[in-house]
Amino acid sequence: MNDTAIVLTLAAAVAAAVPIALAALGELLSEKSGVLNLGVEGMMLIGAVMAFQVGDASGSLWLALLVGSVAGAVFSSIHAFLSVTLRANQIVSGLALVIFGTGLSTFIGKSIEGKPLATDFTPIRWGPLGDIPLLGPLLFDQDPMVYATIAIAILIAFYLNRTKAGLSVRAVGESPGTADTMGIAVAATRYAHVMAGGFLAGMAGAYLVLGQVPSWSQDGTTAGIGWIALALVVFASWRPLRVLLGAFLFGFARRANFWLQGEEWAPNIPAEFLSMLPYLLTIAVLVVWGSRDLRRRVGAPMALGVPYVRDER
Template structure:
């Protein structure tokens, strides 16, 4: 495998890992506040179909991105209502949101099935940085959303580590009863972060249709990326910077089919190579399950546990 193919593979991993990172970063926001979000796949599909329809109607990338984020936020608001207000089982609620989001996306996208999108997000090389040998080709010859995703990761990392609202959110995820005693509005924190989770998941879906896939096909738009994003949150131990590295690792696996075929490994069936990211997901979850889930992986202590204020 020559150097040119390796550079192209690394660059493709960054591009393919960006929607994964955006979706997983959204899930991390929700889960740091103690609300499990396994409905990312449904939110991504809602964001994707809304962005596609908005792009077809307005030919505006900005409007399409906003439409995707709003659609993801709407589904996340329902998820928050079920989990925070109604105290529903968060896993069951998440699965229900995936089914509901997939169904709505199928219904809305039926009229445009197979159509090519009207506008696309195009690459924008960063001046001077894109001319750096090797590194410039890998990191600095992408579209603006890739660069924006780096800023988001840093902002989220700083938010949870150094700001009062971020530390308050972490306290809610660890012990909502203690946070409540200190005067924190637990429900408001969980609502805000769950809806923010939907905004980023919807943005990930919008980015997919605007930059990564050539036309609308509900069955192939996300291709299960939302589920990989859920695994990526666990893989990253709920840490934003580690999540970024994990997203690019999974992005590399997503592009392995094309990379290995280009390198001349034609003897490996394409169907087998296409399974690699999902096999990697299963392998990661199996390996992580061998460790203590709370103390070693860094999961919030109250993750997935509805908070009943009268039972403090």
């Protein structure tokens, strides 16, 4: 593999990491409050189809991104209501959200199936910095959402680890009964962070159709990124900055199949197998990190997935 191909693949991996990182950061916020939300894929689809509709009608990428993000937040409120207010099984509720989101996005997007979007995000030019070997294309020739995603991860890390509100969120995720005794509104905290997670998941879906593949296709828009994001939260040990590194790894796995198919030693390897690389990596993460005891050791909230009933304190 030549140097140019390496640089192009790494640069593409940075952009491919953005929707994975945004979706995973959103899921991390939800899980830190103690709510497991498996509906990431459904929220991403809703965000994507709404963003495309608005972008196609208005021509404004930023308005489309905002609408897609808000749509994800509104859609996630269904899961918040079921899991927090009704105390439904969070796994079942999340899976139902995926099914509902898939069907609803297909219905909404029927009229725009396969239609291209006229505009997309363009890279920010940093002048001479973009000419630096390797680092230039990687860090100084990316679109605004790459830098926004990095900023969001830093802000979430600061929020969770350096603010009183972040401490309250972690308390709710670890021991909601104790948090309630200390005067923290458990239900409100969980509602807010499930919806914040939905906002970021909707943003991830919106970015896919606005900045990476400027067209809507229900079958291939998200391509399982929501499920990869769920695994990434575990892989990153529920730490926001590690999510960025993990997202780049998964992004590289998504893009690696393209240059691998061009290598001289790869023609005999089926292209379908190479396309499986990110999903094989996801399965490996779940197998290695999936046990309950290991999840506790690496930072999973103790009350994750457990409904809170005030009378059972």
